[in-house]
Amino acid sequence: MSNAYIRGLGFYVPKTVVTNQDLETVMDTNDEWIVERTGIKERRHVGRGLEETSSDLGLKAAESAIENAGIDKNEIDFIIFATLSPDLYFPGCGVLIQDKLGLDTIGALDVRNQCSGFIYALSTADAFIRSGRYKNILVIGSEVHSMGLDMTTRGRGVSVIFGDGAGAAIVSATDEEDRGILSYNMHSEGKYAEELMMGFPGSKYGWTDLLLTEDFEPDFEKIYPYMNGNFVFKHAVTRFPEAINEALNDAGYRINDIKMLIPHQANMRINQFVQKQLSLRDDQVYTNIHKYGNTTAASIPIALAECVQEGKIQKGDLVCLAAFGSGFTWGSILMRW
Numbered sequence: 001m002s003n004a005y006i007r008g009l010g011f012y013v014p015k016t017v018v019t020n021q022d023l024e025t026v027m028d029t030n031d032e033w034i035v036e037r038t039g040i041k042e043r044r045h046v047g048r049g050l051e052e053t054s055s056d057l058g059l060k061a062a063e064s065a066i067e068n069a070g071i072d073k074n075e076i077d078f079i080i081f082a083t084l085s086p087d088l089y090f091p092g093c094g095v096l097i098q099d100k101l102g103l104d105t106i107g108a109l110d111v112r113n114q115c116s117g118f119i120y121a122l123s124t125a126d127a128f129i130r131s132g133r134y135k136n137i138l139v140i141g142s143e144v145h146s147m148g149l150d151m152t153t154r155g156r157g158v159s160v161i162f163g164d165g166a167g168a169a170i171v172s173a174t175d176e177e178d179r180g181i182l183s184y185n186m187h188s189e190g191k192y193a194e195e196l197m198m199g200f201p202g203s204k205y206g207w208t209d210l211l212l213t214e215d216f217e218p219d220f221e222k223i224y225p226y227m228n229g230n231f232v233f234k235h236a237v238t239r240f241p242e243a244i245n246e247a248l249n250d251a252g253y254r255i256n257d258i259k260m261l262i263p264h265q266a267n268m269r270i271n272q273f274v275q276k277q278l279s280l281r282d283d284q285v286y287t288n289i290h291k292y293g294n295t296t297a298a299s300i301p302i303a304l305a306e307c308v309q310e311g312k313i314q315k316g317d318l319v320c321l322a323a324f325g326s327g328f329t330w331g332s333i334l335m336r337w
Ligand code: UT7
Pocket: 028, 029, 030, 033, 034, 037, 038, 115, 156, 157, 158, 160, 228, 229, 230, 231, 232, 233, 236, 265, 266, 267, 270, 294, 296, 324, 325, 326
């Protein structure tokens, strides 16, 4: 039985940098509040009129990952695409990538697990590779949030946090026994689905009811993302350490064995809290939220790609990925680089 390992990584972020000062010009917010509460200094937006979609960003990240892996794109035998901001309500982005990359009629699966999307996607890739069904799987996490955010003071609790970007990995089979994904876990708690959600366009809310209230005003809570920030924060700081410890226990390791933890970049304060709870050093936790904000399903592959580029992860290192978000869903992956 083969193990699954990450053979190549790539990422892409749009060119337009939106600083906290830029946001001050369109809503009642300020740099001090955003930095103190989230650690974010700037994020990328595709920019209106530039017509970059989640599959466009995902394609650029994928091309870079394919080059980094040193494989021919036609060696890819399956696609998994994680996003909460697909180009179309249906079909998903996976098929768009199959077309844009000009691949044969290979399978393409879309994952709808928001901030945990990349953990779910990578775990799924691992299962397919271990089963012997596929050899090289393209896994993408990509988001264009900026087209769907309420960029007024009404939406400031959500809109200052999220950014656009994409990360991709080529996940391949290896016969090296102590290499690649060693353990993973995935969890969900759907009773909290509406604590972090977007109702539109969904079958729960009739289109007319959703878009037009009696006053013929859009129902802003349904057409834009809604987040009960404090509630999400409290659950995140509990679930992150649980999931990380579970992945370590399942593989027979301890926290001190980790070379690098790559947490989902939702909020710098969440990651600092988790670091403290697990007694990890600064150099064991990777952070890039100050540059990109929260890019949901893209945040882990972007951070992992940057971390590897910076030479902070070497072959043989123990690396842990962990995420928590809307659903609620959460999970963790432990791998030997
Ligand atoms: O990635 C998916 C998972 N998501 C997360 O993990 C996010 C978890 N939650 C959080 O990161 C934090 O809850 C937030 C960053 C979203 C919010 O931080 P907070 O410390 O929980 O602030 P708050 O929502 O309690 O708001 C505090 C105050 C409020 O004013 P009052 O009522 O105290 O007068 C807000 O209206 O801050 C106000 N506020 C803002 N002020 C300036 C909210 N957003 C802003 C803003 N600029 N952008």
